[in-house]
Amino acid sequence: MKKILIIFCVFLGSLSFAQQEDKVDFKRVEALIVFNQFEADTTVFNTYEIKLDILKSTDSIYLDAINMKFMHVALNGKAANYNNDGKKLVVYNDFQSNQSYTLSFIFFVSPKKAMYFLGWENTGRNQIWTQGQGKYTSHWLPSVDNVNDKIEFDLKYLAPEGYEVVSNGKLISKTEVAGNNLWTFDMQKPMSSYLVAVTVGEYNKKTETSKSGIPLEF
Numbered sequence: 102m103k104k105i106l107i108i109f110c111v112f113l114g115s116l117s118f119a120q121q122e123d124k125v126d127f128k129r130v131e132a133l134i135v136f137n138q139f140e141a142d143t144t145v146f147n148t149y150e151i152k153l154d155i156l157k158s159t160d161s162i163y164l165d166a167i168n169m170k171f172m173h174v175a176l177n178g179k180a181a182n183y184n185n186d187g188k189k190l191v192v193y194n195d196f197q198s199n200q201s202y203t204l205s206f207i208f209f210v211s212p213k214k215a216m217y218f219l220g221w222e223n224t225g226r227n228q229i230w231t232q233g234q235g236k237y238t239s240h241w242l243p244s245v246d247n248v249n250d251k252i253e254f255d256l257k258y259l260a261p262e263g264y265e266v267v268s269n270g271k272l273i274s275k276t277e278v279a280g281n282n283l284w285t286f287d288m289q290k291p292m293s294s295y296l297v298a299v300t301v302g303e304y305n306k307k308t309e310t311s312k313s314g315i316p317l318e319f
Contacts, residue, residue, distance in 0.1 A: 165239035228302030244294035251291035
């Protein structure tokens with residue numbers, strides 16, 4: 102009987118998580134990803150803001166966030182009540198339907214999957230690349246693992262000079278910042294979180310324009 106009760110409670114908990122898409126619509130992420138050290142198992146320091154609409158009143162929302170640490174978690178600019186269990190960041194509040202909220206925080210992560218640092222411990226070319234499909238972007242960026250949930254990701258990356266950065270969306274600016282370059286990308290349409298991608302490396306880049314006027318980089 103005790104085992105049945107435990108299984109039932111776990112089932113209810115997982116069911117409440119599964120039903121989140123009926124309660125909240127995550128609209129847009131703005132994040133700054135800072136590659137402050139280029140080495141294996143590096144810790145990535147980031148700032149993050151996500152805008153969301155509440156579809157049904159609820160007492161909590163969550164983002165998938167694997168093995169991350171959080172600071173300054175705020176909801177609409179005020180300190181938020183939250184729990185980080187190493188798999189999800191759960192934020193508690195009296196969320197009201199038809200209301201919009203902004204969740205922001207600083208987070209730290211040393212990705213074990215989905216983001217890979219290559220070359221610093223061998224003779225290969227230094228590079229960073231991600232693989233969200235089958236691995237989940239939530240290993241390096243708080244997101245939603247449900248492929249049916251689509252979000253607009255507008256991301257910035259701070260990387261040392263001499264490194265090229267390629268990511269989703271249109272590159273709208275590249276600015277020098279104290280020996281680094283700040284790369285700013287803008288997306289126009291939402292997509293599943295697993296499609297978020299970035300590549301950083303010492304690449305030779307060639308730029309062309311297609312017959313339809315679309316800029317291409319190789």
